[in-house]
Amino acid sequence: MCYNIKCFIKFEKIYVVKVLVCINSVPDTTSKINFTDNKEYDSTNIQFVINPNDEFGLTRAIWLKEKQNATVDVINVGQSQSDKLLKKCLAIGADNAYRVNIEAINGEMVADEIINFIKSKNHYDLIIAGRESIDYNGGMVAGFIASKLNFPFVTNCVGLKIENNIAYLTREIDGGRENIKCNLPIVVGSQKGLVEESDLKIPNMRGIMLASKKEIKVLGPSKYVSSSKIIRFEKPSEKKEIKMISPDNLDELIDILQNKVKVI
Amino acid sequence: MSVLVFIETENGLLKKNFSQIASYGVALSKKLGVKCIAIAFNTDDCEKLSEFGITEFTVFNSGHKFFDCLNYVNIICNFLLENHCKILVTSSSADSKYIGPLIANKWDGHYAPNVVEIPSTDKNFVVKQSCYTNKAFSYTEIYKERIVIGVSNNSFMPVKEKSDCKVKFENLKDRIKTIEVLSVDKFTGRKTIADADIVVSGGRGLKGPENWYLIEDLAEVLGAATACSKPISDMGWRTHDEHVGQTGKPVSSKLYIAIGISGAIQHVAGIAKSKVKVVINNDPEAPFFKSADFGIVGDAFDVVPKLIQKLNEFKSSS
Numbered sequence: 001m002c003y004n005i006k007c008f009i010k011f012e013k014i015y016v017v018k019v020l021v022c023i024n025s026v027p028d029t030t031s032k033i034n035f036t037d038n039k040e041y042d043s044t045n046i047q048f049v050i051n052p053n054d055e056f057g058l059t060r061a062i063w064l065k066e067k068q069n070a071t072v073d074v075i076n077v078g079q080s081q082s083d084k085l086l087k088k089c090l091a092i093g094a095d096n097a098y099r100v101n102i103e104a105i106n107g108e109m110v111a112d113e114i115i116n117f118i119k120s121k122n123h124y125d126l127i128i129a130g131r132e133s134i135d136y137n138g139g140m141v142a143g144f145i146a147s148k149l150n151f152p153f154v155t156n157c158v159g160l161k162i163e164n165n166i167a168y169l170t171r172e173i174d175g176g177r178e179n180i181k182c183n184l185p186i187v188v189g190s191q192k193g194l195v196e197e198s199d200l201k202i203p204n205m206r207g208i209m210l211a212s213k214k215e216i217k218v219l220g221p222s223k224y225v226s227s228s229k230i231i232r233f234e235k236p237s238e239k240k241e242i243k244m245i246s247p248d249n250l251d252e253l254i255d256i257l258q259n260k261v262k263v264i
Numbered sequence: 265m266s267v268l269v270f271i272e273t274e275n276g277l278l279k280k281n282f283s284q285i286a287s288y289g290v291a292l293s294k295k296l297g298v299k300c301i302a303i304a305f306n307t308d309d310c311e312k313l314s315e316f317g318i319t320e321f322t323v324f325n326s327g328h329k330f331f332d333c334l335n336y337v338n339i340i341c342n343f344l345l346e347n348h349c350k351i352l353v354t355s356s357s358a359d360s361k362y363i364g365p366l367i368a369n370k371w372d373g374h375y376a377p378n379v380v381e382i383p384s385t386d387k388n389f390v391v392k393q394s395c396y397t398n399k400a401f402s403y404t405e406i407y408k409e410r411i412v413i414g415v416s417n418n419s420f421m422p423v424k425e426k427s428d429c430k431v432k433f434e435n436l437k438d439r440i441k442t443i444e445v446l447s448v449d450k451f452t453g454r455k456t457i458a459d460a461d462i463v464v465s466g467g468r469g470l471k472g473p474e475n476w477y478l479i480e481d482l483a484e485v486l487g488a489a490t491a492c493s494k495p496i497s498d499m500g501w502r503t504h505d506e507h508v509g510q511t512g513k514p515v516s517s518k519l520y521i522a523i524g525i526s527g528a529i530q531h532v533a534g535i536a537k538s539k540v541k542v543v544i545n546n547d548p549e550a551p552f553f554k555s556a557d558f559g560i561v562g563d564a565f566d567v568v569p570k571l572i573q574k575l576n577e578f579k580s581s582s
Contacts, residue, residue, distance in 0.1 A: 029510050029530045033399040052511045107365075108375075132361075134510055136395050136402070140375050143365025152334065152442045155362050158504070172505060173358045175456035178330065179446045192511050193504045197494075227374050227408040231390065234401040236536070239555055242543075247562030250574045253542070256558065258578070261540050263519040264462070264486060 017070040017162055017184070018122065019061045022114055022129035022141060023089060024051040024104070025082045029134060035233045041135075050085050053130025057190030059200055060160055061128055062093040068162065071095050073124075075117055077110045079103055083216055090211035091203030097214070102221035107136065109224045111144035116222045118149065124185065126167070131155050131189035139189070146187035154180055155189025267293040268349040269318065270340060271304040272359055278309050280459055281355050283316050283422035288415045289353040290317035290425065291382050298350070303343055305336060310431045317425035326436045330445040331359050335436060337366045344371055344410075352412045357458060364414050373410030380419040397510045398536035417458070417516040418537065457508065460489035462519045463538070465508060467493040469524020469545060469564055473501035478568045479523065485575045491515065493525045509534035524564045527552025544568070 025048045027033070027041075034042040050058070064070035074089040075098040076082045086097040100113040118124060127146075132139035139155075146153030158177065159170030167186050171178045172193065203211070245253050257264045269289035272279040286302060293300035301320040302313055306329070313321050324339055326332050340363070344352060352367060354360035361377060368375035376391045380401065383391045389406045394416055457463055464486065466479040476490075483490045490506060497507035508515050510530035516537035523544045525531060532555050535541065543556040546563045553559045560567055 027396075030528075032529070033396045035400070134397055137378055137397060138375075139361050139377055140365040140368070143362075143375075144369050147366045147369035153362075153366060154443065156358055171358075171362075173331070173448070174458040176448055176450035178448050181444045181446055182442065192507070197498045228376075228404050228406045230402045230404050232403050233395075234392075234403070236398070236401070242553055242556050242559050244553075244559045244561070247560050247567045247570075250560075250567070250571050253558060253560070253571070254574055254578055257519065257540070257542075261557075263540050264575075 015165060017064060017068065017125045019064060019070050019072045019126045019128065020118065020124040021054065021058045021061050021072065021074045021089070021094070022110075022127070022145075023054050023058070023074050023076045023082070023085060024110070024130065024133045024141075025049070025076065025078055025085050026051045026133055026135045033235070035235070038232045038234060041233070048081060048085065050088065051130050051133045051135075053132060053134070053189075053191050054128075055130075055200060056192055056194045057128035057130060057188065058089060058092075058094070059195040060190065061126075062201065063195070063199075064126075064162065065093055065095075070126075073098065075100070075114055077102065077104045077113045086216050087211050088203055090214050091207035092201040093207065097216045098219060099216055100219045100221055105226060106228060107133075107138035107140035108144055108228075109226060111141045111148065112224050113221060114141070114145055115148050117219065118145075125165075126162070126184060127151070127187045128190050129187070131157070131191045142187050142189040149185075149187070151185050151187050152182050153187045153189070154182065157188045157190055158193030160188060160194060265296075265298045266347055266349050267296065267298060267300045267351045267353060268340075268344055268347065269300060269302040269353045270355075270360065271302050271313070272355060272357060273304050273307040273309070276307050276309065278304070278307060278312055279357070281357065281417065282312065284418070284420050285353055285355050285415055286313060286316040286318050287423045288382070288420045291420075291423065292351065292353065292413075295382060295385060296350075301347065301349075303340060305332075310429070314427050314429035315424055316422060317427045318429050319427055320430050320432070322432045322434060324434050324436055326439065328439065330448055331362075332439070332445070333363055333366070333443055334440050337363050337370060338440070339436060340367055341370045350410060354412060354414050356414050356417045360414055364412050368412040371410055371412070372408070373412050374406045374408040375412045375414070376404065376406065377414035378416045379413050380416045382420075383413075394537070397514070397530075397533040399533050416537070417514075418518075418539070419516070451505070455483075455487070455489035457489045457491055457506070457513050457515060457517075460517055462486045462488035462521070463491050463508070463515050463517045463535075464488045464521045464523070465491035465493065465525060465535075466496065466523050467525030468495055469526075475565070476502070478564060481572050482521070482523075482568055482575075485572055485579065486519075488519075488521075489517075493531055494528070522552055522556070523568060525552060526550045527555065
């Protein structure tokens with residue numbers, strides 16, 4: 001009898017995986033992109049959303065919470081406009097939300113702020129950030145965090161399972177997939193495929209109520225000195241007129257493709 | 265001081281994009297008045313680089329057939345330091361984008377991906393990068409001494425230039441095994457979107473996955489890769505790796521043929537770097553016609569079989 005109880009207690013002490021998901025706020029994918037004087041991004045009438053690649057990662061993290069009792073924290077580097085996105089993260093199941101209160105100017109800076117947070121806070125076993133943000137497409141936040149913490153890194157991740165502190169991952173490569181095994185802690189670059197689009201969570205009323213009681217913990221920034229600066233933006237030149245071809249005259253299309261633009 | 269070019273390999277051969285990356289490195293090294301050297305892993309395919317102006321080529325044998333991220337990062341960082349390099353040129357492939365930030369951080373350099381031109385070096389080092397998924401470009405001034413450049417696919421054309429290229433082989437000692445690649449599943453027998461010169465893509469206008477033979481047959485005559493729009497992969501008609509667009513794969517092929525795709529802004533952004541875009545759609549109001557080069561208003565089930573037949577005739581006559 002005694003032995004049985006001991007067994008039970010041991011079973012209860014299964015290690016809880018601590019997950020941190022990095023959340024970036026980006027213009028909705030349907031947004032037209034404009035700049036003021038080609039210097040600054042014009043956010044008039046733009047709706048900001050959680051970077052899709054981050055959201056795929058967050059959804060997988062919430063899955064780990066639901067199935068394997070993981071804890072999920074989220075962090076954003078940005079100003080108060082991000083709070084509604086962090087509230088959404090809380091409403092779909094994140095345990096704690098943190099925001100480093102400074103405008104995000106580039107990926108390296110975001111990575112630096114997140115590393116400072118991680119070092120000042122607890123240890124995380126799994127850190128997830130989107131493989132790239134859909135605004136600057138820099139793709140460096142996850143890699144920089146991994147490199148600076150000296151954690152292993154797997155990006156373009158389309159499969160993630162954790163068993164006994166070992167991560168089994170699938171990385172999408174050009175023309176295939178790579179199956180990887182790696183001990184925790186690890187940094188993962190998430191993307192579509194890690195969960196399906198239909199798995200993405202929409203906050204329900206209970207979640208929204210719970211989230212409204214939770215506080216977003218706002219942190220002060222560190223003294224980051226940037227090693228680069230965007231000096232201007234440019235929009236692609238206007239497209240020239242389309243040439244329409246009759247469906248009954250496909251020879252013309254083939255002739256153009258072969259002899260004029262020379263692509264076949 | 266020199267410019268180092270990271271040449272990717274696959275099954276012992278140089279990947280197709282090697283000439284673009286090498287030529288970019290050579291052009292940049294000339295601008296800086298330094299030499300251009302190259303590094304690769306696990307290959308003996310060493311002749312080709314001498315056609316593109318590279319003067320030194322070092323090949324490391326890692327003793328491991330898969331892409332070995334952390335070991336490659338360590339080797340390249342040491343090599344950059346030993347050879348007093350200032351710039352590392354990589355591509356925009358999945359592997360380059362994987363190791364790029366890791367090398368930049370370890371080597372204390374700046375990482376500049378999606379670069380579309382040779383940087384200007386007049387006053388400061390300024391790179392032009394595509395951003396917002398091809399909806400815009402940014403010019404970034406870089407203050408760090410060391411820079412890792414990721415060259416955007418097909419934005420720099422190869423320039424042939426004979427050179428005397430010294431080849432050196434080295435072996436990797438003390439391999440780290442933190443990240444263990446267990447296996448690789450390759451999609452055999454089909455072209456990949458990343459490598460293909462021509463991409464044929466289908467959308468909801470095809471009505472169902474059973475009609476995908478139209479896309480596949482057309483792709484086959486053209487030697488093209490197949491792709492699809494977001495709803496198609498969301499509905500499970502095709503796998504995710506074929507989804508092109510803002511949250512899917514970018515396409516920068518020479519020719520992109522879109523069939524039955526209306527042209528949502530996210531899709532158009534994802535394929536914006538393709539050189540020639542042909543749109544086939546039965547709705548003359550489809551927004552895709554606004555950003556295409558050539559358009560056909562017609563039913564895919566009627567136009568595509570005819571096009572396949574014509575292309576077959578054209579192929580057998582040429």
